[in-house]
Amino acid sequence: MIHFVEYVLRGALAGAIYALLAAPMSLLFATARTIDFAVGAYALIAAAVAATIGGIAGAEAGLAAAMLSAAIMSLIFVGLKRLGCEDGIVFALASFGLSAVIESFVLWYWGARSFIVSYVAASWSLGGIRLDQQGLFNLLIAAIVVVILHVVVRHSSLGRMMRASAVNAVGATLAAIPVEGLQMGVYLAGGLLAGLAGLLVLYSAGIDFTAPLGLTLSGFGAAIVFGVGSPLRCLFGGIAMGVAQALASGYLSEALSAMTPFLFILLVLSMRPADTEALAGGRP
Amino acid sequence: MSFVARRGNTLVLAICVLIALPVVTRNAVWTDSAALLGIYALLALSVGLSYGQAGILTLSQAAFASLGAYAAAICTVRWGWPPLADLPVALLLPALIAFPVARLVARLSPLATALSTLAIGSIIAIAIRSADDFTGGYMGIAGVPSIGFVKAPASYAWLIWAMVVIVVFLYENLCHSAYGRALNVLRFDQARAAADGVNPPMLVSAAFAISSSIAGVSGWLYAHYISFVSPESLDAHLSISALLMAVVGGAEFILGPILGTLLLDGLTRLLPAAELQGVYYGIALIVILLVARRGIFGLIEGGLAQVRQLRRSRSGEVTALEIEASRP
Amino acid sequence: MSGGLVAKGMEVSFGGVRALRGVDIVVSPGAVMGLIGRNGSGKSTLFNCITGFVRPSGGRVSVDGKDITGMRPHQVVAKGVGRTFQTPRLEARTSVLTAVTCGLYASVRSSLVGALFGSPWAMREERLLRERAEAEMERLGLANLRHVEVGKLSLGLLRLVEVARCLVSGARFVMLDEPAAGLTSVEKDKLAAEVRAVAARGLGVLLVEHNIDMVRQLCRSVAVLETGNVLCQGTPDEVLRNDDVIRSYLGALGDIEDAAGGWQ
């Protein structure tokens, strides 16, 4: 029993990172009906820069690098929009391109090395279970970020404007909402959050140039599994996936435990009631 | 006449293949590239059918291709079947898995669809690599025999492109049938399609199953041509590439995915190979998407439409609005 | 049960809200039945309920005595009940002919495999489908629009294409969802003529409409819905004289302006 609890706790801590990566995806979806598949790459570039420079200045530079990358993505987004593209999938595929660019740049500039930095090495004992402070710190940060986002999206005029932009961009523009500026801002915020996730990964598990796609897909899973619209669901999605993964690697065979996150996603999605919007023809 | 008119894409492709392949097969590297391009083109076509026609944003086509490839490898190497006898298996196995999967995803939003197909693809890949004795685990299976008389790379290039032409022929038939039209309606408005008498989940699943069979064929050809399959051969990256190829060429156009394959794969050939390749590739991809949002074919079609309109207005042909105005 | 399209005691509730509370309605062959009511009165729900888009929690629907309650939309179509949409989402580049041919899906007999391999039988059927679609377009005066892209059509013509698409399937009962919303008066007149012609061919028409003039012009019988109940039913003139109707419906003309909402 104690082992079970331990796996659950460890999974929850691990899920915090997924939640942080999922949050920008959810935010962007709520504002622009698309997904940014470069978040894993933002995380990587943030970690690489932070590890190279080191210290607080490194962390700041890392976040700046991630936001700069996201700014490039936002320009691509605006370029596509200005040229008449409305298909969210095209934006998403373009972000795959940017992800490839960043990943390749990191490999070229830093080589195939891995990045890892340990600041907080201490751990706390909780009823015989040792939890490291960095992990708890990660969870705390993820929770704070997600709650702030939730409040912003659900209960502020900014959030209403964001949602309006997604549902009806033309209408929102007519209502004097700066739709494009808002969407670019969300891309930037996404870069910041993904950069933050990258830093936390750097301080806990470490990261290398192969990581972006895996990180992106973990975040994507966490963002979609309980419904993409809300940051809170991202947190639950991330934690649920972390817990499922931890329990599986604790108790199941390697093959089954590798499958578990995917089986979990399928299970949750198959229980979801039919997408009424899709039935009515609304394919975002 | 109508037979020809309704198979324009097949004819264009067949003519291109007949002109290009004799030239290409003079050079060993081009021959090899042609064969692999054909295999990737089939994979991109399968994405074209499932995303461009049925609206299923799929990230699992490489996994279905690997089912086809492993079917070929296991049937011939493990069980000693003659090559060709394994083709039905390579066709049916992916379809049998894809059909129920599509039942599940048909009602989800595109993002959830993408996620669940990604999940299915990963599960297939993990299952394959975990069945050590059966599939050779991570090491894969080497020594898959050639398909009978087809041995030299040039014959493979011909076989593979013949297969591409056949698939395009079938695909074009489908598009010009009631089912193809229904898929087209369904992609835009499921309710509208249902009111036409379409059973949306059923039709989408059937289309996805066919698309997976195409992927299976591509894997079957892969296994026999390369003679080796491993979990890395047809991995998730390839699923993403196939989606990109289809979209870049124009997923909704029959020949779009093939054009996208030639373009994107050609790019990776021409760009200098090393660490920075991803930078060039990514930038090229973004530029292409910026220039051609509906794919290269969308660009071509848009240009043609403009020309047509210009010609019409010059020749004084009636336009829709005029017709409307002249209605009794 | 008698002939015609009969809905009896239809009940629908959405999460505790009762959208329909035992509605009865009969559409007879060769007649145009009108259905009016304010927004939220349950018109669309009834409409969707009969066509299988919404599952009723009570009541029965039958076509010529055959029960179709709870069938899925495509099964309802197969029983001869067609419907139109106010503003269908179509690919803009589809030609009118193709759009109308889509309506024939329910009558396709060749299999998917046959279609895939382009079997002679499938090819022949394909030709027949096109001929049927062209015949229907001829009847509705759409013949010379054959190759025009639907994206270029006016709203009025698009509605007509919708009607053609619905009729071509061989539906014996046609349900039109606010076909006149947003049309010019010329277009409305044209549409009214087409609907009358349809009824004259012996088809039963259920017309959900806000436009009172149109209803008065076309319908032999009208039902008024109010909060999920039939408020009253009769000839248009009877109904429009009814005090309750005047109070609840005509008094709130402001709503009618908003009527161009979705079909739901």
Next chain:
Amino acid sequence: MNLRMLRALAICVGAVAMIAGSARAQDAPVKIGAVLSLSGPAAVFGIPERDAIQAIVAKMSSTTKGGRKFEISFYDDKSNPTEATRAVNQAINDKVVAIVGPSTGSGILAAGPIAQRLSTPLIGPAGTLAITDPKNEFYPWIFRAAPSDASDVRAILQDMAKGNAKKVGIFYQEDAYGKTGVDLAREVGPSLGLNVVETASAPYTATDLTAQATKLRNAGAQAVFLQISIAALGSSFVKAARQVGLSVPIYANAGLAQRSFAENVGNEVEGLRIVSIGNLPYDPTPGEAELAKMLEAAGKQPQGWGELTGSNALMAALGAIDRQKGKDITGASMRETLESLCDFDKFARGRVCYSAKDHDGWHEDALVITEVRNKQFRSVP
């Protein structure tokens, strides 16, 4: 005889050969292809392999010891078997007589049939057992340029058996490298008195390994064996092990003998043991030191054993070229020469002899057990 003397001798012999041999054959440079993973996950090895080859070629000014001009062209196999076949095809079309690479085992297995069909030997710097399996039809055309995974695993488990641990837990990465290592350890372990009590695995991109470490701890492992080649994954596990209180000796296979791993785990543990192909950056043999110097001259920092395996493959090819003085060199002649190549000039340690029965060439004497001390790998005497 030291290297410099050897070289002087070789140059003399080469000069004589040049005069004696047919002038035509000597004029055109011999072409060698290097098909390496320059992108994708195996770039961890592919890039050091390329760097070493470039550094050596620069130092030798594209001339073998025997005075033969040669030319190297590089191709990227993108850590993918299909791309490996394309690159090998391209290289052979560019008239190379031998190919260094592909970097990965699956790349070599996929490209093997092409090498056989087009009669060009592959000298693969990979440990994967299956590449030199005599059952392969293309067996004659594949040569290994590094000790096999079996040698690595045996070496490190022998070292582990010297300690007190009897119950071993294994953590491996979910790929061919990881899985092969586990299977070998399960096979070899019992004969050394080691019992594998639990295994745990993770994909490349796992961000948290505490659950895996917990699993091994709960199974009562007295020592942990890491079969990992992604340094981030290795460091992350070491850290996780400490966090969950799994404080047992850790042993790692050669995959982790990378500079960035030593630097990353240096903060966490001392005395972690790793088997390595040479000890390039820290305790080099004279040969290894020479290679390190060349790398530094080329502006590269030695990363680990990737440079050594890359240099092994190149030096085997050059050695085979030098054995064919004055002859027309073809893929087939390279293969024949390689098959009897013995004791050629190279930088790594160990005695290497290829034969028709032994395409592995490299064995346990090429390996060294090292220990992480003060963020460095220190050779264990």
